[in-house]
Amino acid sequence: xxxxxxxxxxxxxxxxxxxxxxxxxxxxxxxxxxxxxxxxxxxxxxxxxxxxxxxxxxxxxxxxxxxxxxxxxxxxxxxxxxxxxxxxxxxxxxxxxxxxxxxxxxxxxxxxxxxxxxxxxxxxxxxxxxxxxxxxxxxx
Amino acid sequence: xxxxxxxxxxxxxxxxxxxxxxxxxxxxxxxxxxxxxxxxxxxxxxxxxxxxxxxxxxxxxxxxxxxxxxxxxxxxxxxxxxxxxxxxxxxxxxxxxxxxxxxxxxxxxxxxxxxxxxxxxxxxxxxxxxxxxxxxxxxxxxxxxxxxxxxxxxxxxxxxxxxxxxxxxxxxxxxxxxxxxxxxxxxxxxxxxxxxxxxxxxxxxxxxxxxxxxxxxxxxxxxxxxxxxxxxxxxxxxxxxxxxxxxxxxxxxxxxxxxxxxxxxxxxxxxxxxxxxxxxxxxxxxxxxxxxxxxxxxxx
Numbered sequence: 001x002x003x004x005x006x007x008x009x010x011x012x013x014x015x016x017x018x019x020x021x022x023x024x025x026x027x028x029x030x031x032x033x034x035x036x037x038x039x040x041x042x043x044x045x046x047x048x049x050x051x052x053x054x055x056x057x058x059x060x061x062x063x064x065x066x067x068x069x070x071x072x073x074x075x076x077x078x079x080x081x082x083x084x085x086x087x088x089x090x091x092x093x094x095x096x097x098x099x100x101x102x103x104x105x106x107x108x109x110x111x112x113x114x115x116x117x118x119x120x121x122x123x124x125x126x127x128x129x130x131x132x133x134x135x136x137x138x139x140x
Numbered sequence: 141x142x143x144x145x146x147x148x149x150x151x152x153x154x155x156x157x158x159x160x161x162x163x164x165x166x167x168x169x170x171x172x173x174x175x176x177x178x179x180x181x182x183x184x185x186x187x188x189x190x191x192x193x194x195x196x197x198x199x200x201x202x203x204x205x206x207x208x209x210x211x212x213x214x215x216x217x218x219x220x221x222x223x224x225x226x227x228x229x230x231x232x233x234x235x236x237x238x239x240x241x242x243x244x245x246x247x248x249x250x251x252x253x254x255x256x257x258x259x260x261x262x263x264x265x266x267x268x269x270x271x272x273x274x275x276x277x278x279x280x281x282x283x284x285x286x287x288x289x290x291x292x293x294x295x296x297x298x299x300x301x302x303x304x305x306x307x308x309x310x311x312x313x314x315x316x317x318x319x320x321x322x323x324x325x326x327x328x329x330x331x332x333x334x335x336x337x338x339x340x341x342x343x344x345x346x347x348x349x350x351x352x353x354x355x356x357x358x359x360x361x362x363x364x365x366x367x368x369x370x371x372x373x374x375x376x377x378x379x380x381x382x383x384x385x386x387x388x389x390x391x392x393x394x395x396x397x398x399x400x401x402x403x404x405x406x407x408x409x410x411x412x413x414x415x416x417x418x419x420x421x422x423x424x425x426x427x428x429x430x431x432x433x434x435x436x437x438x439x440x
Contacts, residue, residue: 029360
């Protein structure tokens with residue numbers, strides 16, 4: 001393989017990941033896409049979801065990303081996200097609690113006019129993705 | 141003339157004040173460090189964002205007709221929303237006064253042109269000031285500037301601005317924040333948030349470094365859609381930067397003010413001690429004179 005890809009995940013608060021990766025799989029707006037070294041450069045928005053990459057020792061790492069976009073260059077992937085968390089930084093209990101709250105809010109929003117349905121839905125998506133990322137830890 | 145006891149008490153009081161101002165100075169210094177670190181952490185994101193947005197803007201510039209609505213200036217400006225950032229707390233020198241004075245000038249200037257200005261106050265000091273004067277305050281956000289805040293704050297404010305702008309509630313949005321120029325200087329600055337103007341400028345700054353590199357990207361929603369997705373974020377980024385700058389400025393201003401206060405206390409203690417010593421000396425001399433006088437009288 002032609003070396004590694006430099007992976008940077010940056011949020012407004014901090015740089016979350018700065019690592020060498022063998023492969024990167026990201027949740028693109030038009031579907032999940034994988035990146036190997038030497039990928040054509042392209043630019044895309046990301047869905048809320050799971051970013052996976054294999055670090056240089058070959059172990060898989062998972063990062064939760066939301067509200068971001070990715071710039072892919074042949075030797076570098078930059079992810080700009082509004083929020084991102086490494087799997088190990090996610091508190092499973094808190095993530096579950098947030099998911100429950102988001103579910104309640106969505107149910108509420110469905111009934112009432114004054115609550116923003118779209119926003120509640122986005123919150124639910126975020127919570128769900130976060131829990132999924134956290135659960136992945138338990139699986140392996 | 142004040143008695144010895146009075147002067148002593150005064151010196152004690154000033155010393156206590158000095159202790160407080162010194163402590164506040166140190167607290168402000170440590171908060172300032174935190175705020176500066178946050179600004180530092182934000183920079184990579186902001187730079188990359190400006191770079192990508194700039195290159196996108198360049199690509200779709202050709203077609204003026206279908207420009208995204210967030211970029212199009214309104215022909216007639218009747219209402220402006222002003223996001224005013226001040227601190228929540230005082231004791232930071234002329235920091236808030238400067239910001240509010242700037243806001244007053246802005247309001248007056250626009251009022252002279254017959255434009256209505258609505259305020260969105262971030263920070264208690266600005267809100268209190270304009271509420272007392274019965275200005276129209278659209279919304280207020282307290283407990284953010286100078287404290288810990290996340291990007292979501294900027295997103296919330298930005299989103300309501302964008303909604304208002306698109307629905308035609310107002311025609312321009314500006315942000316008045318305190319730019320952190322240096323430790324000694326914080327400049328109130330007005331920046332236009334909507335319609336977005338600063339895209340091209342960001343591009344110029346970046347261009348020198350990587351010429352035509354990005355222009356070859358494949359875009360996976362097409363460039364126009366990507367752009368539409370990114371423009372609101374540009375507003376959030378601006379607001380977030382404003383908040384960071386204002387927070388940093390506040391702490392720097394407070395540090396400066398408290399440093400001055402501590403020095404003034406020191407000066408005051410010196411001069412009071414001088415007065416005290418003089419008074420003490422005078423009292424001793426007077427007493428001595430009395431004793432000598434008494435002795436002389438006995439002798440005689």
